[in-house]
Amino acid sequence: MSFTETTHTSWFTRMKNALWQVLIGVVLLLAALYFLFTNEGRAIQTYRSLVEGAGLVVSIDSAKIDPANEGKLVHITGPVKALGTVSDSDLGVDAEGALAITRDVEMYQWVEKSESKTEKNVGGSEETTTVYSYAKEWRTTPVDSSDFKVPTGHQNPPFAIEDNETVVDAASVGAFTIDGKRVAALANEQRIAMTEGDAIRIAEVIATTKPVKINQGDLYIGISSTSPQIGDMRVRFERSDLSEASFVGAQKGDTIENFKSSNGRGILLSAPGAKDAAAMFEQAQAENTMITWLIRAGGLLALFIGFKMLFGFLGVIGDIIPFVGSIVRGGTTLIALVLTLIIGPVVIAVGWFAYRPLLAIGIIAGGLVLAVLFAWMRRSKAAAEPAATNPTFGRG
Known part of the structure; x- marks a missing residue:
């Protein structure tokens, strides 16, 4: 047995709902940013605590x-x-x-x-x-x-x-x-x-x-x-x-x-x-890593949904001409994904940097040194190639 129901929603009602979704999207974005940032501190503090405990x-x-x-x-x-x-x-x-x-x-x-x-x-x-x-x-x-x-x-x-x-x-x-x-x-x-x-x-x-x-x-x-x-x-x-x-x-x-x-x-x-103590601390560290990545994944998903909700009203506006709305929604989905892939990792990096600044600076400095060294080697190789292709012959 089944029952079929047909409902009609006007454009103005859809627009009102979309504007409410904008507000919800803003709240979701702020919550996602908070959890992504604080998760790094939680993970690092837990790691340090377990390292300390393993030594005591x-x-x-x-x-x-x-x-x-x-x-x-x-x-x-x-x-x-x-x-x-x-x-x-x-x-x-x-x-x-x-x-x-x-x-x-x-x-x-x-x-x-x-x-x-x-x-x-x-x-x-x-x-x-x-x-x-x-x-x-x-x-x-x-x-x-x-x-x-x-x-x-x-x-x-x-x-x-x-x-x-x-x-x-x-x-x-x-x-x-x-x-x-x-x-x-x-x-x-x-x-x-x-x-x-x-x-x-x-x-x-x-x-x-x-x-x-x-x-x-x-x-x-x-x-x-x-x-x-x-x-x-x-x-x-x-x-x-x-x-x-x-x-x-x-x-x-x-x-x-x-x-x-x-x-x-x-x-x-x-x-x-x-279970010996070393194995228990190793397992605890593994669980801490897993929780960290689960929260990261959840935070990134929440960011994506938040951005989608933030731009949702544009699709409703485009729906005045149905196929235009579909195109707009496809575009805003892509924008939401790009913003998530940019902002999410940046927030994670900033959170990690805030709790381990010296190590973060060291990694960044190491990366710059490697980049400079790579560029210098490329320039040296480029300078050596013309000399090898244009030899100088002395008089007999």
Whole structure:
């Protein structure tokens, strides 16, 4: 089943919207420039902090706590043990020895999809035709059917049960006590197989009139898992386990906390399994580099979108004659790309220069020296070539 809607937008309305986009574009440009600039400082400060930490860290025996290491940057590796039993108390599912227990829920729901086609008219107006269609899909989050273009016949019921995660308060790593969430984040997840007893108990707890069954170790709320109906649900429970972990941070009593380096950056590293300190700092540096490039890429994309929005009104003006608007939009897209490729790298370079001026000056000076040397070699070669082609012969 589908529903088709046609809307008409006048040129004046489009122009008003385009002018609003100019304002949004300016804000987006300023935000992108800020993040591109400050990202360089963040990356350099983090790099320096990690270099400092790699030179200070001391690997210690996690089996005992030495007061002499109080406040120092230490590295520990040890067996992990949950301090307490984690439980999904609402449904009575326990996981002895686990660091966390997770409840993942899906519901079979109506989903609205739309496809639009826009045609421009002489005079700058637009006519948009949108086709709405509806399909049934498994989704992990509620789909609000009241916002559908055609809600009648496509109503989704509320979730009878929702996602949930319960994490142990703390875990021990050798003789040290670490926050449960930090340790659980390193763990591996494995399914908890449900039993018929679990299905009977949970059916009495949750707000549903549908039968609760076991389906390949998980719960199925509905009549048939092979022929799902709107409102049917699938529920899976998983436990998080970890046998060994490594941490780098400040020793504070019997725990490991954030260590403040000389530039104020914090150091608190963690990894599953037995990892030496050097490998953990190397991994942290790699993550810092990756984050730096992701922010750079995001900033450049935001710059491009901002410039596109800034020039968008020109395309609307050109749409008075449709093919002219397409030409204008192509031109402004090219301009936006060129400005992004010029301004973005310049801002990154300025940000980098602001935090490492001496090195930046050194690189620039080195480049100039190489350029002068290259030019001198070219001139010397050019001067030598005429002498070689015009030899002087003495008298016999």
